[in-house]
Amino acid sequence: MTGIWGIVNVTPDSFSDGGQFIDPQRAIAHGLALRDAGASVLDVGGESTRPGSERVDPAVEEQRVLPVVEAFAARGIPVSIDTMNASTAAAAVRAGARIVNDVSGGLADPGMLAAVASSGADFAIGHWRGPSDDMYAHADYRRASREVASELRSRVGAAAAAGIAPARIIVDPGIGFAKAGEQNWDVLRGIADIKALGHRVLIGTSRKRFLSETLSGTPADVDIERRDLATAVTSALAARHGIWAVRVHNVAATRDALAVAHAWEG
Numbered sequence: 001m002t003g004i005w006g007i008v009n010v011t012p013d014s015f016s017d018g019g020q021f022i023d024p025q026r027a028i029a030h031g032l033a034l035r036d037a038g039a040s041v042l043d044v045g046g047e048s049t050r051p052g053s054e055r056v057d058p059a060v061e062e063q064r065v066l067p068v069v070e071a072f073a074a075r076g077i078p079v080s081i082d083t084m085n086a087s088t089a090a091a092a093v094r095a096g097a098r099i100v101n102d103v104s105g106g107l108a109d110p111g112m113l114a115a116v117a118s119s120g121a122d123f124a125i126g127h128w129r130g131p132s133d134d135m136y137a138h139a140d141y142r143r144a145s146r147e148v149a150s151e152l153r154s155r156v157g158a159a160a161a162a163g164i165a166p167a168r169i170i171v172d173p174g175i176g177f178a179k180a181g182e183q184n185w186d187v188l189r190g191i192a193d194i195k196a197l198g199h200r201v202l203i204g205t206s207r208k209r210f211l212s213e214t215l216s217g218t219p220a221d222v223d224i225e226r227r228d229l230a231t232a233v234t235s236a237l238a239a240r241h242g243i244w245a246v247r248v249h250n251v252a253a254t255r256d257a258l259a260v261a262h263a264w265e266g
């Protein structure tokens with residue numbers, strides 16, 4: 001069964017829900033609603049990684065996320081902390097997070113791998129080629145899924161060398177990160193290359209720009225409802241391809257899509 005990670009962005013500027021949940025009480029209420037809708041993990045983030053965004057001071061990031069992580073952990077809800085900062089990752093695990101989700105796979109902060117190793121948390125390694133402010137400068141691939149898989153393999157090797165047991169590692173091809181338009185579809189078409197790494201695979205397509213581009217045929221954004229419908233379809237296809245979990249904003253839509261996909265599979 002494909003799991004659902006519900007996104008709780010405690011940020012003023014995330015890609016599609018920026019500013020809605022910057023107040024911790026609203027973020028907590030939102031996360032609880034996502035849990036009730038069927039999320040198996042709540043993924044809490046305090047720094048936007050949308051294209052062009054700037055880095056956030058780790059102290060500000062911690063202020064945003066720690067009360068939210070604590071509130072979910074106190075209710076026994078599995079929490080993932082979406083951060084590129086080792087200090088935030090360590091603090092969030094102390095506050096109860098069970099998974100560190102680093103979209104940079106440990107590349108952004110040289111202290112990340114050691115922090116995760118000693119924390120005992122699971123580690124979601126995202127494929128990444130550089131900070132969001134100029135990530136499209138690195139969007140150059142011949143065989144996208146092969147290159148993403150081979151770069152992820154080297155990050156998995158670095159994580160294992162730092163003492164993170166392979167069973168604790170999750171891999172994520174980083175949809176939208178240093179990948180433009182069709183390159184994202186190339187990665188998804190070749191998802192078998194990512195699965196062949198032998199780890200749990202997490203995918204985040206939710207509301208991303210490449211879906212808008214596919215629906216509209218132009219770089220213009222389509223509205224949230226259409227992006228959520230497109231995301232629900234990618235969730236169903238992820239289930240079809242044996243993906244371990246999908247990271248989404250609209251948990252209810254993906255829950256329904258997965259129920260239908262699983263019914264078809266029998």
Ligand code: PMM
Pocket residue numbers: 007009014015016048049050082101102103124126172174175202203204205206207247
């Ligand atoms: N995408 C975003 C943020 N965190 N984490 C993982 N593991 N995979 C992703 O694809 C991913 C992520 C950016 O999306 P958002 O700004 O809508 O949260």
